Amino acid sequence: MSHITVINNLTLDGVMQAPGRPDEDRRDGFAHGGWAAPYYDDVLGRAMAERMARGGALLLGRRTYEDFASFWPKQTDNPFTPVLNERRKYVASTTLEDPLPWENSVLLRGNAVDAVARLDEDLGVLGSGELVRALLRAGLVDELVLTIHPLVLGSGRRMFAGDDGTLAAFRLVDATPTTTGVLIATYEPETAS
Numbered sequence: 001m002s003h004i005t006v007i008n009n010l011t012l013d014g015v016m017q018a019p020g021r022p023d024e025d026r027r028d029g030f031a032h033g034g035w036a037a038p039y040y041d042d043v044l045g046r047a048m049a050e051r052m053a054r055g056g057a058l059l060l061g062r063r064t065y066e067d068f069a070s071f072w073p074k075q076t077d078n079p080f081t082p083v084l085n086e087r088r089k090y091v092a093s094t095t096l097e098d099p100l101p102w103e104n105s106v107l108l109r110g111n112a113v114d115a116v117a118r119l120d121e122d123l124g125v126l127g128s129g130e131l132v133r134a135l136l137r138a139g140l141v142d143e144l145v146l147t148i149h150p151l152v153l154g155s156g157r158r159m160f161a162g163d164d165g166t167l168a169a170f171r172l173v174d175a176t177p178t179t180t181g182v183l184i185a186t187y188e189p190e191t192a193s
Contacts, residue, residue, distance in 0.1 A: 002116070004059070005143040006125045006132050007051060008159055009036045012148065015156035016129055019149075024067060025157075032153050039149050043178040051145065052083050056122030061112075062093035064127035069102040090119065092131050113138045129159055137166050143188055144170060150181040 009019035018024035019036035026033065060068065068084070075081045089105045092112035100107055108115035113134050116123070125132055135141050160166075170187035177183055 002119045002140075003056075003122045003142045004116070004125065004135060004140050005051075005056075005123070005145060006135070006141055007048075007145040007147075008125075008127065008132070009147045009149065010159055011035065011151045011153050011156075013152045013154065014158040014160055015153045016127070016159040017157040021071075025063070027157070028155075030156050032156060035151060035153060036147070036149055039151075039178070039180040039182050041179045041182075043176065044147060044180075044182055044184065047176060047184050049079065051124070052080065054122075056124055057088040057090055057119075058084070059090045059092070059116065059123040059125045059128070059131070061128035061131035062091065062096055065089065065091045065093070065096075065100075065102075065105070068126075069100075069105070073102060088121075090116070090123065092116070092128075113140065116140060129157060129161075132159060133161060133166060136168050139168075139189075141168075141189065143186065146185050146187070148183045148185055 008016050010016055017027070017030050018033035020034060022033040024033045072081055072084045085103055087104065089102065090108050091100060091105055092108050092115070096107055098107050112131060116135065117138070117140060125135070169190035171190050172185060173188050174186040175183060
């Protein structure tokens with residue numbers, strides 16, 4: 001069975017929408033795109049590089065995959081592009097068709113949770129809020145790595161929607177503050193006693 005790690009940027013009010021670029025995701029009139037960029041520092045960069053070095057495949061929802069595929073292969077001035085290009089990318093989508101445009105991309109057919117449960121390799125999930133919520137409901141998330149930014153946006157799509165009935169208890173296993181006030185918090189599921 002796979003070990004599934006969710007890695008996401010969040011604001012204090014749980015917003016995960018469009019952390020990277022102003023034009024990344026304007027759904028619902030979201031006007032705060034790129035909110036995470038001012039908080040990037042060497043501590044966060046090293047932490048993310050260490051995560052990327054651990055290997056494993058990526059697991060992405062359709063919207064995140066389409067955004068990443070349109071952006072990352074064109075970036076040449078960073079250490080992440082070669083890794084993202086070379087890494088296998090599983091894509092959960094009911095609307096995309098093969099062949100997928102980004103190298104090493106594999107379309108998961110049928111129910112995403114069932115398809116993920118059948119995979120037998122470590123997976124890292126980036127973004128992909130709807131997929132993350134489905135995996136949480138199914139009890140398939142083994143680790144949450146949240147970069148919690150000292151910022152309240154007041155609007156935007158949140159990682160935890162709060163209206164789907166998901167109940168999941170986690171315990172903090174590591175916390176690293178950055179020089180810009182971001183908290184890199186790692187959680188694992190609480191085991192029933």
